[in-house]
Amino acid sequence: xxxxxxxxxxxxxxxxxxxxxxxxxxxxxxxxxxxxxxxxxxxxxxxxxxxxxxxxxxxxxxxxxxxxxxxxxxxxxxxxxxxxxxxxxxxxxxxxxxxxxxxxxxxxxxxxxxxxxxxxxxxxxxxxxxxxxxxxxxxxxxxxxxxxxxxxxxxxxxxxxxxxxxxxxxxxxxxxxxxxxxxxxxxxxxxxxxxxxxxxxxxxxxxxxxxxxxxxxxxxxxxxxxxxxxxxxxxxxxxxxxxxxxxxxxxxxxxxxxxxxxxxxxxxxxxxxxxxxxxxxxxxxxxxxxxxxxxxxxxxxxxxxxxxxxxxxxxxxxxxxxxxxxxxxxxxxxxxxxxxxxxxxxxxxxxxxxxxxxxxxxxxxxxxxxxxxxxxxxxxxxxxxxxxxxxxxxxxxxxxxxxxxxxxxxxxxxxxxxxxxxxxxxxxxxxxxxxxxxxxxxxxxxxxxxxxxxxxxxxxxxxxxxxxxxxxxxxxxxxxx
Numbered sequence: 001x002x003x004x005x006x007x008x009x010x011x012x013x014x015x016x017x018x019x020x021x022x023x024x025x026x027x028x029x030x031x032x033x034x035x036x037x038x039x040x041x042x043x044x045x046x047x048x049x050x051x052x053x054x055x056x057x058x059x060x061x062x063x064x065x066x067x068x069x070x071x072x073x074x075x076x077x078x079x080x081x082x083x084x085x086x087x088x089x090x091x092x093x094x095x096x097x098x099x100x101x102x103x104x105x106x107x108x109x110x111x112x113x114x115x116x117x118x119x120x121x122x123x124x125x126x127x128x129x130x131x132x133x134x135x136x137x138x139x140x141x142x143x144x145x146x147x148x149x150x151x152x153x154x155x156x157x158x159x160x161x162x163x164x165x166x167x168x169x170x171x172x173x174x175x176x177x178x179x180x181x182x183x184x185x186x187x188x189x190x191x192x193x194x195x196x197x198x199x200x201x202x203x204x205x206x207x208x209x210x211x212x213x214x215x216x217x218x219x220x221x222x223x224x225x226x227x228x229x230x231x232x233x234x235x236x237x238x239x240x241x242x243x244x245x246x247x248x249x250x251x252x253x254x255x256x257x258x259x260x261x262x263x264x265x266x267x268x269x270x271x272x273x274x275x276x277x278x279x280x281x282x283x284x285x286x287x288x289x290x291x292x293x294x295x296x297x298x299x300x301x302x303x304x305x306x307x308x309x310x311x312x313x314x315x316x317x318x319x320x321x322x323x324x325x326x327x328x329x330x331x332x333x334x335x336x337x338x339x340x341x342x343x344x345x346x347x348x349x350x351x352x353x354x355x356x357x358x359x360x361x362x363x364x365x366x367x368x369x370x371x372x373x374x375x376x377x378x379x380x381x382x383x384x385x386x387x388x389x390x391x392x393x394x395x396x397x398x399x400x401x402x403x404x405x406x407x408x409x410x411x412x413x414x415x416x417x418x419x420x421x422x423x424x425x426x427x428x429x430x431x432x433x434x435x436x437x438x439x440x441x442x443x444x445x446x447x448x449x450x451x452x453x454x455x456x457x458x459x460x461x462x463x464x465x466x467x468x469x470x471x472x473x474x475x476x477x478x479x480x481x
Contacts, residue, residue: 011109012075013042015068016120018103021442023063024092025459038088039136041080042108044073051085069103081108082136083115091117091129093443111135218344219295220271220280221398223321223389224353226301227407228267231258231282233301238314240302258282260301267297270351270402283324293332295348298324304358305385308368312361318354318389329396345397352389353404355441358382359433360409379437383444394452401457403445406434408467426470438463 017023039050046064065071095104095117107116117129222228226240234243241258242248248256250263259265264279271280276295281288283296302315310317316324332341363369363378373381390401409415410430419427438461445459469476 009110010074011107012073012079013047013108014070014072014074014105015047015065015107016070016103016105017067018069019067020092020095020104021461024089024446037082037134038085039080039082040133041078042073042075043078046071049085070105075110079108079111080136081111081115081133083131083133087131088115091131093446094129095119108133217274217276217347217349219293219348220267220274220276220351221295221325221348222267222270222280222297222299222351222353223318223325224299224351224404225303225315225355225357226260226299227356227404228265228297228351228353229258229260229282229299229301229303230265230267230280230297232284232297232299232316234258234282235284235286236300236314236316238302240313240315242301266353266404267299267351270349271295274349283328292328293336293344296328299353302357303354304362305355305382305389306358306362306369309357309362312357312366318385322389322392325393325396342397346399348398348400350393350398350401351404352386352401355382355386355406355437356409356412359406359437360412360415360430363433364430375433376436379433379440382437383440386441387444387448390448390457394455399452399455401455402460403441403457404460405438405441405463407462408470409434411467411470431467434463 041048041050044065046062046067048063049061051060065073103120105116105118105120107118109116112135113133115131115133117131119127222230226233231243233241242260243256243258245256247262248254248259251257251259267280268278272278277291280295280297281291283298288296298316298321300310300316300321302313303310303317303321305318307317307319309315310320329341329345332344335341336344359375359378363373363375369378386403390403393401408426408431410427410432415427415430416424442459445457449455449457469478473479
């Protein structure tokens, strides 16, 4: 005797995502209340998350199906369900492992059923999660999800730049007018009686951000170690100096300036990218004059989050750099007044780049910390110091932060030469330590964003782009890396 089973109905949606951290970053960049719900709408074109409050649109996030490595849509019509945004992001975070390409499957069986998140990689920290869904409230707006390019006016914008610009237009009214213009491509936000804010997108490059009163990013401030030091170590007694050839051979006139590079360093490129200036001067540069108002670099080669690190060899600790920043504020207060000085600080960009020396030197090369910490607990210690430093900068008026991850520190040329053997291989244990630290740093930045609702903190991943370059040099037009 045989029996035939009933074929189970296909789920409304099955999709696979291989960039979980990217999705976490996208959702984290949208300001919503921790306990807030979102309405999720599914379609053949992708997924849209809608956040409303009292019938007013707060945010709308489109996830086109092209973002997914697999997108299997089986529903009739466009089903909707409600889900807790905070819970959804927390679950995504459990799957996200910085330095590792995490892939997950997202499955929605159908109405009044749980949203399922499942790891497709056994290396992930979490392998399965279920999130309760609910019948959504009535949506007050019509959200048609059309494929890119089908609307009369369509151009690509950088979401971080858009959010940054909108944050700078503080209007007390209940509504704003949004105007799109095709030539040149631009978006104008108009608050009645409170002026306009316009973003112009002349090409596919990073858009120019025009703030109220046509004021651009006023200044860039950089703190950290030799990766971003533009010459502060020239002014202290230390072996960690590079104000001699061959350093600077590709700099202006081939002159060494104290930058730990043959040319410019990331501090300079960041300042230029924000349209501030091509070179970011060292705060201790004796020739520093008019450049003061548009930002300076406080970084010191040999620095770390850990004060012990900055004594091997001597470098300015983060506490030293913080004190220098306080002195900087006094100087610009005298030059332009407290009100203008507060604007420079609050609208300026603060970059933090350090931690490599803590792990490579203080932890793995000297015994000072290994007696008391495992690498995991030492990373926690460093993260607590990083968080405290950011909080102190916030207390001084800083509101826009970019915090760089550790690079693949096991692939630093000095480490490959000293410890990498005849083939100068990357040090796996050091790279794993960097991945561990970066995971904790990303979580700390996410937590600080929730704490400081008046600020914008961004985790800047440099590990993955650099390890990709090292492992696949030909892909980037290089013979080796």
